[in-house]
Amino acid sequence: MLCGWQLWEWPHVMVEAEFHAIWLSPDGQMVDVTPKLHHETKVLFVSDPRRRYTGATVDNVRLPVRxxxxxxxxxxxxxxxxxxxxxxxxxxxxxxxxxxxxxxxxxxxxxxxxxxxxxxxxxxxxxxxxxxxxxxxxxxxxxxxxxxx
Ligand SMILES: [Zn+2]
Structure with a gap:
């Protein structure tokens, strides 16, 4: 498991980072195994090696764009x-x-x-x-x- 942030953009409103984990395959490929509610085919994922999944709720980080x-x-x-x-x-x-x-x-x-x-x-x-x-x-x-x- 590789922990990090999945980034979302709401144009003209905000950018939101959601704590997220992906699977790092033995040959180094990043595979997102989380079902996508809105059928996204690609996500922007930024790994964060300082983070571990503990089961605790991690709130999203939301930044207004104006x-x-x-x-x-x-x-x-x-x-x-x-x-x-x-x-x-x-x-x-x-x-x-x-x-x-x-x-x-x-x-x-x-x-x-x-x-x-x-x-x-x-x-x-x-x-x-x-x-x-x-x-x-x-x-x-x-x-x-x-x-x-
Ligand atoms: Zn009113």
């Missing part, structure tokens, strides 16, 4: 979700059990922000909720208060 409150909030909510999941109780079927009232508001916020970013929304534009105010005057401050972003 200064925008929506992106910062999406990253903050994503980190909060990982934090909640890391405190969860492993179940027999390989999932993690966490209190619904802790995870669901975060997942709803992540879905809202992800959808807003996919539509190309920026923090100075009318909020996706349709309230008429700019995101940074509408759901922006509301999410900051709710999740201490």
């Amino acid at each position: 200064d925008d409150q929506l992106i910062r909030h999406f990253i903050g909510v994503s980190e909060a979700i990982t934090h909640v999941l890391s405190r969860g109780v492993p179940t027999a079927d390989g999932h993690v059990s966490v209190p619904a009232n802790e995870i669901e508001p975060l997942q709803q916020a992540q879905q809202f922000l992800g959808h807003a970013l996919l539509t190309g929304l920026r923090d100075h534009q009318p909020c996706l909720c349709g309230g008429g105010r700019k995101y940074k005057r509408c759901h922006g401050p509301e999410l900051e208060r709710a999740f201490a972003l």
